[in-house]
Amino acid sequence: MLWSKFKNLKLGFKIIIGIIAIIFLPITLTLLVIELLIRSIKNRKVLGIIISGILTLGFLFSDVVYITGIYEGITTDSTDLALEKEQQEKEAEARAKAEQKQKEEAEKAAKEKEQQEKKEAEKLPTKPIEYSSIDDLKKAYNSKLNDIMDKKQIQELDKEKITSNDVINIAKSSKSLIGQASSDSQKIDLSGYLVSLDDLNHNTTDTVKNEIYEYLVSEYKSNKLKDKDNFYEYLYLTKYLYTSFSDVNNQKADTVFDMYQIVKDNYRNLDIDSNINQVNKSLGIKSISNTSTNKVKKHSSSYKKSNSNSNKSSNNNSSNSSIVYCNGGTSSSNKYHSSPNAHGMKGAIKMTEKQAKASGYVPCKKCY
Structure with a gap:
């Protein structure tokens, strides 16, 4: 029946059905065996029924195996695609994290460099300013x-x-x-x-x-x-x-x-x-003290020297503690005077004579 219908088809349909039959060959064979079984039943051929029945069961089993294989293949492919996609996503995420980490490390290094440069700039020198002249x-x-x-x-x-x-x-x-x-x-x-x-x-x-x-x-x-x-x-x-x-x-x-x-x-x-x-x-x-054979001269000399040194020391201490007035304001003179208004001086700086000498000032010849 199927075969007679197939023969009556146009050539184009025959080719299409032929290709489908080849692709699904187990199913095609199963259909042919089932048709054979139906004919054997109609014709009441016991041997034909037995043979076609066994073939039908065998082909049905092979069809189940075939269809299961196709399904598992499709499922496996889908799973593989899903796993591959998941793996790609993980790799992309890992790359993104690596790039982010690299970026953060670069920013950290730049910040540390900036801080180091700032620290170096703020670092105090250990030598005073030098003057060329x-x-x-x-x-x-x-x-x-x-x-x-x-x-x-x-x-x-x-x-x-x-x-x-x-x-x-x-x-x-x-x-x-x-x-x-x-x-x-x-x-x-x-x-x-x-x-x-x-x-x-x-x-x-x-x-x-x-x-x-x-x-x-x-x-x-x-x-x-x-x-x-x-x-x-x-x-x-x-x-x-x-x-x-x-x-x-x-x-x-x-x-x-x-x-x-x-x-x-x-x-x-x-x-x-x-x-x-x-x-x-x-x-x-x-x-x-210098030695001398003349004890009287020695003692006399020592006495005079002692008095002289004592007077010098006394005068020196008195001089060191006396108040003087140094040139100040816009004046660049290095003289000190006995009064704050000497010689029309303005902005006089008051200090002891000892401090004045230590600061590089010398006595004014008119005042002293």
Whole structure:
């Protein structure tokens, strides 16, 4: 029946049905066997019924297996596609996380670099500003004069990193600039300017100051403060240390001030005996008197010398504690006077004579 219907079809339909029959061959065979079974039943052929029935059952079983295989294949393909899609999504998510992490690390590195650069920019120096010429030094000093007189901090250096050796090296290097001055008085004044501008008294620890003090004491005991080759170093150090100690008004300040006078007056070939006696006294060093065969002359000389030194010391202490008036305001003169209005002076700065000398001022010849 099926076959007769198939033969009556047009060629195009035959081809289509043929292709479908081949694709679904187990089902096609099953249908043919079923048709054979129906014919055997109609014709009542027992053998045909048995054979076609067995074939029908066999093909039905194979159809079930075939259809199950197709279904499982489709299901497997769908599952594989789903798993593949899920895997792709996971990989995409992992890539996104990796890219995000990389971006965050890059931002963190950039931030750390920025902070480091900022920290480096804010880092304090360990050396004072250097001046290329004496004129630059004078201009800087005059621009900061009021702050210097008010004992304000002029520079901000890395205090914790500056050592006593650093201070000594800075003092030694002052020769290259101060040595350009033409006169001894100018050298002394300019050294005082440089000490004030370098402002190491505000930028060194008490430990460093005490180490410099011990260094100067050692140099003094070795009679090196009179060494003119080291004049610039000792002048700088004694002035720096006196400026540091003068605020606390202790014995060290007086000792260092006398050392300062020894250095600068010895360089100018002036008398330094009274200052030496003062330093010896403060350090507990006994002064050695000249021996003489004539005991009377010896005692007389010692007595006169003692009185002379006593008078010098008394006059020196009196002078050091007397009040003077230094040029201030817009004046750049380094003179101090006996009255605040001397010679039409304006903006006079009041201080003791000892402080004035330590700051580089000299007495006015008309007042003294």
